[in-house]
Amino acid sequence: MNLEGLNSSQRAAVEYNDGPQLVIAGAGSGKTRVLTYKIAYLLSQGVPANRILALTFTNKAAREMRDRIARMVDAADVRYLWMGTFHSICSKILRHEAEHIGFTRDFTIYDTQDQKSLVKQVLKLYSLDDKVYKPNTVLGRISAAKNALIKPSDYARNESVAKQDRQDRLYEMPKIYSEYQTRLRAANAMDFDDLLMYVCLLLEKDEATRRYYQQVFQYVLVDEYQDTNYVQYRIVSYLAEPENRICVVGDDAQSIYSFRGADIRNILHFQQGYPNARLFKLEQNYRSTQTIVKAANSLIHHNENQIYKEVFSEKEPGERIDLVGYMTDRNEGEGVARSIQQYHAIKGVSYNDIAVLYRTNAQSRTFENEFRKLGIAYRIYGGMSFYQRKEIKDAIAYFRLAVNPKDNEALVRVINYPARGIGETTIRKVSECATMQNTSMLEVVQHPVECGLEVSKATASKLGAFGDLIATLHEAADTMNAYEFAEKVMLLSGIRTAAVMDRTPEGIDRAENLQELLTGIHELIDRRTEEGIDFTPIHDFLAEVSLLTDQDQNLTDDTPRVTLMTVHAAKGLEFEVVYIVGLEENLFPSQMCVKPSEIEEERRLLYVALTRAMQYCHMSYARQRFRNGSVQFSSPSRFLRDIDRQYIALREGSVAGTPATAAPRWRNNSWSTPSKPAMPSVPTKPLTHISDIKTETQSAEYQAGERVRHGTFGEGTVLQVYEENGTRRIDILFDKFGKKAMLIQFAKLEKI
DNA sequence: TATCCGGGGTTTTTT
DNA sequence: ACCCCGGATA
Numbered sequence: 116m117n118l119e120g121l122n123s124s125q126r127a128a129v130e131y132n133d134g135p136q137l138v139i140a141g142a143g144s145g146k147t148r149v150l151t152y153k154i155a156y157l158l159s160q161g162v163p164a165n166r167i168l169a170l171t172f173t174n175k176a177a178r179e180m181r182d183r184i185a186r187m188v189d190a191a192d193v194r195y196l197w198m199g200t201f202h203s204i205c206s207k208i209l210r211h212e213a214e215h216i217g218f219t220r221d222f223t224i225y226d227t228q229d230q231k232s233l234v235k236q237v238l239k240l241y242s243l244d245d246k247v248y249k250p251n252t253v254l255g256r257i258s259a260a261k262n263a264l265i266k267p268s269d270y271a272r273n274e275s276v277a278k279q280d281r282q283d284r285l286y287e288m289p290k291i292y293s294e295y296q297t298r299l300r301a302a303n304a305m306d307f308d309d310l311l312m313y314v315c316l317l318l319e320k321d322e323a324t325r326r327y328y329q330q331v332f333q334y335v336l337v338d339e340y341q342d343t344n345y346v347q348y349r350i351v352s353y354l355a356e357p358e359n360r361i362c363v364v365g366d367d368a369q370s371i372y373s374f375r376g377a378d379i380r381n382i383l384h385f386q387q388g389y390p391n392a393r394l395f396k397l398e399q400n401y402r403s404t405q406t407i408v409k410a411a412n413s414l415i416h417h418n419e420n421q422i423y424k425e426v427f428s429e430k431e432p433g434e435r436i437d438l439v440g441y442m443t444d445r446n447e448g449e450g451v452a453r454s455i456q457q458y459h460a461i462k463g464v465s466y467n468d469i470a471v472l473y474r475t476n477a478q479s480r481t482f483e484n485e486f487r488k489l490g491i492a493y494r495i496y497g498g499m500s501f502y503q504r505k506e507i508k509d510a511i512a513y514f515r516l517a518v519n520p521k522d523n524e525a526l527v528r529v530i531n532y533p534a535r536g537i538g539e540t541t542i543r544k545v546s547e548c549a550t551m552q553n554t555s556m557l558e559v560v561q562h563p564v565e566c567g568l569e570v571s572k573a574t575a576s577k578l579g580a581f582g583d584l585i586a587t588l589h590e591a592a593d594t595m596n597a598y599e600f601a602e603k604v605m606l607l608s609g610i611r612t613a614a615v616m617d618r619t620p621e622g623i624d625r626a627e628n629l630q631e632l633l634t635g636i637h638e639l640i641d642r643r644t645e646e647g648i649d650f651t652p653i654h655d656f657l658a659e660v661s662l663l664t665d666q667d668q669n670l671t672d673d674t675p676r677v678t679l680m681t682v683h684a685a686k687g688l689e690f691e692v693v694y695i696v697g698l699e700e701n702l703f704p705s706q707m708c709v710k711p712s713e714i715e716e717e718r719r720l721l722y723v724a725l726t727r728a729m730q731y732c733h734m735s736y737a738r739q740r741f742r743n744g745s746v747q748f749s750s751p752s753r754f755l756r757d758i759d760r761q762y763i764a765l766r767e768g769s770v771a772g773t774p775a776t777a778a779p780r781w782r783n784n785s786w787s788t789p790s791k792p793a794m795p796s797v798p799t800k801p802l803t804h805i806s807d808i809k810t811e812t813q814s815a816e817y818q819a820g821e822r823v824r825h826g827t828f829g830e831g832t833v834l835q836v837y838e839e840n841g842t843r844r845i846d847i848l849f850d851k852f853g854k855k856a857m858l859i860q861f862a863k864l865e866k867i
Numbered sequence: 868t869a870t871c872c873g874g875g876g877t878t879t880t881t882t
Numbered sequence: 883a884c885c886c887c888g889g890a891t892a
Contacts, residue, residue, distance in 0.1 A: 172882090173882085174882095200882065201882075202882050203882090227881090246876095307881090307882055308882090310882090311882095371880075372880080372881080372882090374879075374880060374881090375880080375881065375882075474879070474880080475878080475879055475880075476878095476879085476880085477878065477879095497880095497881090534868090534869080536868075537868095538868050538869085539868085540868090662882075681879085681880065681881095682880080683879085683880045683881070684880090684881085702879095705879050705880080706878095706879090707879060707880095708879090720880080742878080743877075743878060
């Protein structure tokens, strides 16, 4: 095995394989390279592929790594590597062990929508107000419990959980959680968190199974370890025993998923768990210019909680980071679009090498509009993905129901689609009957008399027809291959007819999407055939599709496109040119965070964004942004102050079409008041440093009806002052705009 | 039973 | 601005 493509620290990390190992890999330091080489190295040392478990963050990362390994070692057995996300590996294990835990191997994985609908049913059952018990909040609690390995039976007894629930007046959480879990079980279904929780509980309780998997996995490797949560930590610990040949790779500075339970302490305290663990640090960045790396360092060093490291680059110094203040969000869109056009036209940069990164998906709109105007091809990740479209979900629901007859959510989805004259009332009766008889809804539909369902004769025959359809499909599901089965579903269910009949643009779209779904299924079969598997039932397609994410879609499209995505989605990627937009208080950092630890996470998020850039990095903010239906005024992000000034070049963005109000603006690299101020009485201290940017919110006693003056937007009348999500807000009717504006920053306000 | 309309609530990030 | 829900109507 040739390890010459590695530097000395990378090489040391690859060659050490005798015990627990922690690799702290700074951004762009060749983390994936180390993992790839390491696995190839293990294979070359004679470790069988099916004895290696490698957990990655996305399926795409797994696929790419597999390809790279296959190119290094000429072993055909690369496909036997256990490589994938925690969720997909757990799902694979659970399909094997399903019977041990009271499921069949055909269990369905409920997605977020299914979960939500299930929670609503439970709330209805107990007549709970969904204004108090918000489905999303309830789901968040359940998810947190599962990540902490708290089963429904333990939930009520857990003091810390109970305390939190009391505080939020969610007294019935134990009941809800328990019923939710019962219903999932009854539907032979699991949610995302169950996949992890059940594997963990299985390993904990069943010694034979635990021994078995411990023996199977001689080596355990975990990528992006900083984003693992408690269950994942436990699973990894179990599997690595007793030899503890475990290698975790990560960067604490890039931990950005605590909102879904990731615990940065896993990586910070790894060495406490494994006292004999060896630490390897990769600090040389091969991706970005020195300026970008140094700027990112200066930012992240403002965090309290971190493993200290100094990432460095030996590439050219490069250009300073361009920071532009725009007047409005639209200006920002225009400015970025124009700048991209210049890179494209003058420097000949491909659109593929350019990315626009934002904090929230909602920000993509403005850029889409401006890009379309200038004819810039783009690709958006996130938002509505292919598999979330209604017609696709409907088709998949038929697949699901055919494979797992207990899948009630799937049944409710398609029982009246296409329209069969089965209405809400009937569905409710079926559901109630199923609950009473302790059976599935499909069972009730197929045997209404035995279940004691009382419906009219006409309704009964409609139900019967649907029941027969599903019965036919159920039989076909196991015997036909996935593609032919899908064709059959489209034909018999009438969803294709429904789509084809509809000649509206949306209808045509839907028909095309269904066709694309068929193509996707065909591709899976082709892939399987290549791997030597000659029969692929629809079941295999379902197992894969529920764990896919947007990033996993390999878009077969050779037009170069600019990438638009959230910073979260950009993790692990790199681009020649990166635009980080919307750097404003209450947006980036998000208005949701209050605690210092949350601010630190946002700072890490910006760190991730910065370190995506290879050559050029642009940052921008807007002083006024259209959000939630009204204009909102904002000030530059506090993080701009954290970045060392010497790495930043300030510019003033386009101000075309801005209100006549005199706004302080960036000019000649400094903050200055316009020469002809419309608001002479407002003292605006000229700012010369980024550290002068005011971001603190002040409390002040404003009252409805009072007249106020805003430093940038002039005079207005206070409508109301209130608190929301822990932030003090004020609504003002500005004379200039004649429209209500919500304001979070009080700093620029004064009473008249 | 299907569809249209209006009101109310919401908007961080995702496996 | 947008989504979701409920109520009223065809």
